[in-house]
Amino acid sequence: MASIDHIEKLDALDKLSVVTYRTGITLFGIALIVFSFAIADDIGFILIKNDYLMELALALFAVSSAMSAANLHVYDKKVRLIITWSAWIGVVLLITIDSEILAWLPIGFLCACFSGIALKESFCFKVIGLKAIPFLLCISILMLAIEVWLIAIICLFLSGVIFIFLAIQKWKMPLHFDIGNKANYQI
Template sequence: MANIEHVETLDSLDKVSVITYRLGITLFSFTLFLSSLAIADDIALVLIDGSLKEFAFISLALSAAMSAANLHVYDKKIRMIITWSAWIGLVLLILLDDSHFFWLPVGFLFITFSGIALKESFCFKVMGLKLIPFLLCIATLMLAMEVWLIALICLTFAGVIFLFLAIQKWKMPLHFDIGNKANYQN
């Protein structure tokens, strides 16, 4: 757990890393809303000209890459699980483009953001973060089973929680995300 009383000296690479990580979290929150809107369009709850699904996948891929590439977790095994889930999800997203198995890469990317949510819930007390793995798991299962309305609801709730996280993260000093550099395992 990060010690918020410790003030680490950050170089410019550290600052860029934290800002990119936070931008990834922010983009992910909007991606969840965009995905919900795309599902609502697919099941004719709303009518939107254009295809949101492709834009949602691109946004999801970008947000996962931004956050996973700049993840600050002390334990290297946990860091590896979170980041490799993102890279596997990104490769599968490319390989399974326009497939009925689109839920599989989405599930891997959701593992990444579930890990990020749990990491943030241990470091900072942001309301609702411990629900994220549950919501994203249910959403993935519902996408696989094509139960669109429940997937839409789970994604929307997760989007609200991640938006709240993003707002809280931008209020924090940058050094909160890095913690103590001496505690990182190589």
């Protein structure tokens, strides 16, 4: 866990990686909210009548996951490997699976990645709701798989709100908070 008392000297690449990571978190929160609206629109729960809402949500999922996974700052390489590979598997499946019936599968891998990110952030920073993220995302994926739409929509939307709140808090923090002590990273 990073110490906020340690101030690491950051080079341009460090700053870029933190900004990209935080942007990924922000986009993932937006993706969850857009996805919940897209599902609600598809089932006729609300009428947005935007044919591209689902495609936008899926594109945001892919981009946000790639951004955060590629720039994850976790000391333990095994934990980092699990979180990042969940994202990469999810992105590949999202690109290759063309079946609406299995759409929950790549989203599940991406949600596993961001569940790990939420837990990581909850250990480092006290942001309300982060420890509930793995539970909410797990329930939402299960509900998507068995087509219980209303519960999935609620869990996805709540997760999106929590991630947006996390993003707001993260953008207020100095960049060095995300890096911690470079000497502690396992390679």
